[in-house]
Amino acid sequence: MNTGNGTRILVNEVATRDGFQMEGRFIPTEEKIALVDRLSGLGYAKIEVTSFTSPKAIPALRDGEEVMMRIARRPGVVYTALVPNLRGAERALDSRVDEFNVVMSAGESHNLANLRMTCEQSFSQLSEVIALARQAAVPVNVSLSCVFGCPMEGEVPPAAVLAWIERFAALDVRGITLCDTTGMAYPTQVQAVCAAALERHPALDFTAHFHNTRGMGLVNTVAAVEAGIRRLDMSLGGIGGCPYAPGATGNVATEDVVHMLQCMGYDAGIDLEGLIGAAAQLEALVQHELPSQVSRAGHRLTRHAPPADFDDIVARAKARKEKEQA
DSSP states (O other), X not given: OOOOTTOBOEEEEOIIIIIGGGOXXXXXXXXXXXXXXXXXXXXXXXXXEEEOSOTTTOGGGTTHHHHHHHSOOOTTOEEEEEOOSHHHHHHHHHTTOSEEEEEEESSHHHHHHHHSSOXXXXXXXXXXXXXXXXXXXXXEEEEEETTTOBTTTBOXXXXXXXXXXXXXXTTTXXXXXXXXXXXXXXXXXXXXXXXXXXXXXXXXXXXXXXXXXXXXXXXXXXXXXXXXXXXXXXXXXXXXXXXXXXXXXXXXXXXXXXXXXXXXXXXXXXXXXXXXXXXXXXXXXXXXXXXXXXXXXXXXXXOOOOOTTHHHHHHHHHHHHHXXXX
C-alpha cells in the first residue's frame, strides 16, 4: 500500500443534503445555516448545501432557497446543490449556487424507482439542465448512481458506466461523481472502474462517493485514491442512505475518512478537531447517535488518564520486581 506523501485530497461534504434528506426530523432552517457556516471554516473544497427537488418529494429540504441565500460563503469553497430538472435549475440559479449537481443512475431499475424515468429519459432531461447551466456559466457535476452495483439488477457492467460518462463528457460537464449509492462496491472493482474512467477522460474532475452499508467504505476510499481519484464525497457523522436499497446505511463519515487519510500521509486540508466538534453539533440536531467512529474515539493518539490507583499499581509492580531479584 502506498503512503500519501502529502498528496492533496479535496473533500466534499454531503451531510447537509444527502444526509439531511434521510432524516425523519426536519432540521430547522437556522440550524442548517449555522452548520453550513461552521463547516465552511474547516477546509472543505465543496459543500453540497441542499437540493432543489420538489418540496413534496423531499420535504426535509423544502427550505433550500433560504438556506442557500443566507449561508456565509467562504472564498475557495464551492457551494453546490442537487438540481433534478429545469424548474430546480431555475430555483438554483435564483439562489446563486456555485455548481449544479445533477443525478441519474447507471442502473435502469434504480433510476426508475428513484427518479420515475428510464435512464434515457433522465439523460434527455439533464441535457436540458446542463444547457441552461452553460448559458448561465455555472459548472455542472454529474453524480452517476449505482456505478458499482444496482440493488435490483445486481452487477452494473463497467462498459455501461463508461458509456454514460462518455455521453456526459460530450456535454462539457466539469466533473463526474462515481457513486456507490447502496454500498455494493469492493476494492478491486473500485480500482478498476476508477482507473478506467481516469484513463479515458483525464480532463474531467472525478469524485468518488461511497456508502458504508457492508463495512467497506473506508477501504473502498483507499482503493479509489490509489487508483488516482483526488476528490471524495463524505458525510459528517456518516449520516445518509438510500430509500431504494433495504439495509443501506449512510455515506462514509467525514471525520473517519479524514482521520484515515491523515494517518496515511495524505493532505486533506481539513481541521479534524473541528470536524469532531461539528459532529457533536450534528448529533444534537438529528437527535440520534451518529454511526461514525472517530467522533466518539478521537484521534488514534488521543491520550487518556491512567486509572486512579495507577501509582499504587506501579509501586506494587516495582516491589514485586525487587523481591524477585533478591
